[in-house]
Amino acid sequence: MLNPGLTPEQKNICFLKGTEPPFSGKYYDFHEDGVYVCVNCGTPLFASDTKFDSGTGWPSFADVVAQGNVKKSIDMSLGVERTEVTCGTCGAHLGHVFADGPVPTGLRYCINSLALDFKKVE
Numbered sequence: 001m002l003n004p005g006l007t008p009e010q011k012n013i014c015f016l017k018g019t020e021p022p023f024s025g026k027y028y029d030f031h032e033d034g035v036y037v038c039v040n041c042g043t044p045l046f047a048s049d050t051k052f053d054s055g056t057g058w059p060s061f062a063d064v065v066a067q068g069n070v071k072k073s074i075d076m077s078l079g080v081e082r083t084e085v086t087c088g089t090c091g092a093h094l095g096h097v098f099a100d101g102p103v104p105t106g107l108r109y110c111i112n113s114l115a116l117d118f119k120k121v122e
Ligand SMILES: [Zn+2]
Pocket: 038, 039, 040, 041, 042, 043, 087, 088, 089, 090, 091, 092
């Protein structure tokens, strides 16, 4: 389910599990009201009201729009256990989720800007 409209940079993140450099993406310092969707298939993933400034240089969210819209799996690629986050619809790699986020969820979804598209709420 590869969207032919993706740029090489977007394909590298979504299907080769790349990571964009911190503070490089278009959404880490972005505060409009709306919904972040999968750049590959358009599935709604994260809402702007769960976005917070983590200081990491990547867009960070405390929760997902709906359970099932993202999938979590164990990633041992760096020799430590991390939880990878992928699109529940198309399987595109989005980023990782960590257990050091704000209350009430305590979660920090650390997501690549390149894996996201933004739909503004009018
Ligand atoms: Zn998707």
